[in-house]
Every structure is written in C-alpha cells, then in structure tokens.
Amino acid sequence: MATCQNCNYKWTKKSIWKLGFSKNGAICTNCGQKQFISFETKILMTLVDLLPIVGVVALFLYPWYVKLSNFEEGK
Incomplete structure (x- = not known):
C-alpha cells in the first residue's frame, strides 16, 4: 500500500485512486x-x-x- 514519503502514513485505496487521476498530486x-x-x-x-x-x-x-524448420525443435 502507498505510504507518504514524508510521514510514512498509509494512504487509503480511495485516496490512491484519486491521486491516480490527479495531474497535480494530492495532499497527505x-x-x-x-x-x-x-x-x-x-x-x-x-x-x-x-x-x-x-x-x-x-x-x-x-x-x-514466423520462421519454419524442417524438424520439430525444443524437445
């Protein structure tokens, strides 16, 4: 789970999804x-x-x- 790089707070799934759609980041x-x-x-x-x-x-x-062979390979 994602954690804040400043305080190591675990973010909620909902917060992570919001951050994923944000172009400007999000506040912890x-x-x-x-x-x-x-x-x-x-x-x-x-x-x-x-x-x-x-x-x-x-x-x-x-x-x-595709490359062909005259015999079966890989056995």
Missing part, C-alpha cells in the same frame, strides 16, 4: 505534504495499459515473423 491527510505518483509507477502502469495493444499488434504481425 496526516502531514499536509503534497505527494505525487512516482515515475517508476507511471512507467509500470503505462506498460500494463499497453499490453493488450501489443498483443493485438503481435497477432497481426505474426505471419511476417
């Missing part, structure tokens, strides 16, 4: 320090959001990337 209800979602978390969430798109694109491009 315990100490009053403004908190923001970390760059690492933003990157992770972006990758998770892109996975379905990547899967669809990969299926579309599949015929161009």
Whole structure:
C-alpha cells in the first residue's frame, strides 16, 4: 500500500485512486505534504495499459515473423 514519503502514513485505496487521476498530486491527510505518483509507477502502469495493444499488434504481425524448420525443435 502507498505510504507518504514524508510521514510514512498509509494512504487509503480511495485516496490512491484519486491521486491516480490527479495531474497535480494530492495532499497527505496526516502531514499536509503534497505527494505525487512516482515515475517508476507511471512507467509500470503505462506498460500494463499497453499490453493488450501489443498483443493485438503481435497477432497481426505474426505471419511476417514466423520462421519454419524442417524438424520439430525444443524437445
């Protein structure tokens, strides 16, 4: 669970969701320090959001990337 980097207060799920949709950060209800979602978390969430798109694109491009073999491999 997310905690304030200033006072280590555990944020509620509702507060975290609100912060996720905020572009200006949110104020910690315990100490009053403004908190923001970390760059690492933003990157992770972006990758998770892109996975379905990547899967669809990969299926579309599949015929161009398949390599064939004369025998069954990987056993």
